[in-house]
Amino acid sequence: MNEQVLKAKQIVENYDGRPLRIMEVCGTHTHEIFRLGIRQMLPENIHLISGPGCPVCVTPVGYIDQAIDLALNHHCTICTFGDLIRVPGSDMSLQQARAKGAKIVMIYSPTDAFTYAQSHLDEDVVLLAVGFETTTPASCMAIRDAKKNNLTNFSALVANKTMDNAYLALKDSADAFLYPGHVSTITGCQIYRDLCEEGISGVVTGFTGPEILTALAVIIKKLEKGQPFFMNCYPRVVRDEGSPSARKIIASVMEPCDSIWRGIGNIPGSGLQIKAAYQDFDARKKYGLENTQGHPNPACRCGDILRGDCMPNECPLFGKVCTPEHPVGACMVSNEGSCSAFYKYME
Structure with missing residues (x-):
């Protein structure tokens, strides 16, 4: 040292x-x-305090409900990161929807969804676009490339957020x-x-x-x-100007909007939505989805944890009803979730 x-x-x-x-x-x-x-x-x-640094954790229940609606009622193929599959919606998770016949494809990058749609033209493919500034450029690239290639069977359900x-x-x-x-x-x-x-x-x-x-x-x-x-304190990686090219890609496809954060509520200007020029690839418009707040489990204190109002082990469900194998709240699902970290490392 x-x-x-x-x-x-x-x-x-x-x-x-x-x-x-x-x-x-x-x-x-x-x-x-x-x-x-x-x-x-x-x-x-x-x-x-472990705040809202996990994109899966802050994604609201209503978004999961919309994704399940697309999968079960509109028969779309859902392309998503693995963590999001097990996040509970109001009535079920995407994993449970898959057991009911929904087609869920796990991806490692948003551009994988574009590639999948290209090779499965007989399927209506929806990318679940979540995440902060780090993953948003790749989602924008997928949407941009879909328009460039007139890939009409591709769209994105966007819940990207910005941190400021x-x-x-x-x-x-x-x-x-x-x-x-x-x-x-x-x-x-x-x-x-x-x-x-x-x-x-x-x-x-x-x-x-x-x-x-x-x-x-x-x-x-x-x-x-x-x-x-x-x-x-991270100058070896973080430059003062950041990545202008990544921000340019985001600004070309998406624009700021108000956004619901799980446990925090509506934060003005903290979300991103697809611009009008790319609206044909906006799943909400394409399938006429209604906005819904969703109904989280009232016993889960995930929202309080994300705000710093309680510690994960202070939730009555923690380690009992709610475990990584059987999560009740999003904070226990993701590898980046605070409940997951407390469960893994606390004796």
């Missing part, structure tokens, strides 16, 4: 000031903090944020400086133990000064 990391470790372990609430908003951070033993070394006055307005919605839930490294490679750093002007503090960090410890130490020392701050 080099001298800089050792100093950061000492700052974190020896902190004896006022209680601090630090929210990570990246599922990979949540799991790595557990796996590396960082959560266990924190003093009692530093509270790590989510920080504004959660500004009272934390003293500072651990900003996500992957998302920041796309957005760059200007959005965090803008958030700083709104009184929101945070640090971009990577995923190794030294990087996370350094970020926590920076937060501690900066908060002591009492002024909003931002620092990029």
Whole structure:
């Protein structure tokens, strides 16, 4: 352990000031903090909150219901990431819909759905487009290529989200944020400086133990000064300008809209929708889907967990009725979910 990391470790372990609430908003951070033993070394006055950093977790129940409607009532082939298959809707999951005859195809990239539609012209193929700025460019590429190739059997059910307005919605839930490294490679750093002007503090960090410890130490020392701050502690990957080309692809196909986040509600300007120029590939318009809020299990506290109002192990279902094998809420389904991390690493 080099001298800089050792100093950061000492700052974190020896902190004896006022209680601090630090929210990570990246599922990979949540799991790595557990796996590396960082959560266990924190003093009692530093509270790590696992926020809405898992795209599957924040996808609302109503979206799952729409996907199931497309699969069972419109007989569409659903192309989706694996985690989303087991997320409960109001009445069932996509996995359960598959048992009723729905055709569900697991993909590893949104562009896989475009390729599948090209080779299955007799099927109406719908991409379930979810995720933050990291995966959105690939969804936009699939939609763009479908239009370019006049692939009329392809469309997308979009629930992509952007993070900047989510920080504004959660500004009272934390003293500072651990900003996500992957998302920041796309957005760059200007959005965090803008958030700083709104009184929101945070640090971009990577995923190794030294990087996370350094970020926590920076937060501690900066908060002591009492002024909003931002620092990029992941400069080897995150450039100040981010990825202009990725943002250009997004802006060409999608535009901002209000969006429902599971457990948080409607956050203005935090979602993306397909632009009018590509509306023929918008599954909601193509199949005349009605907006629905859905009905989550009332006993599940997934929403409270995403807001930082409770810890996963404080949910009465955690580890009993709700397990990774039989999830009741989305936070237990995804490998990036906070309940999944707590279940895997907590004794």
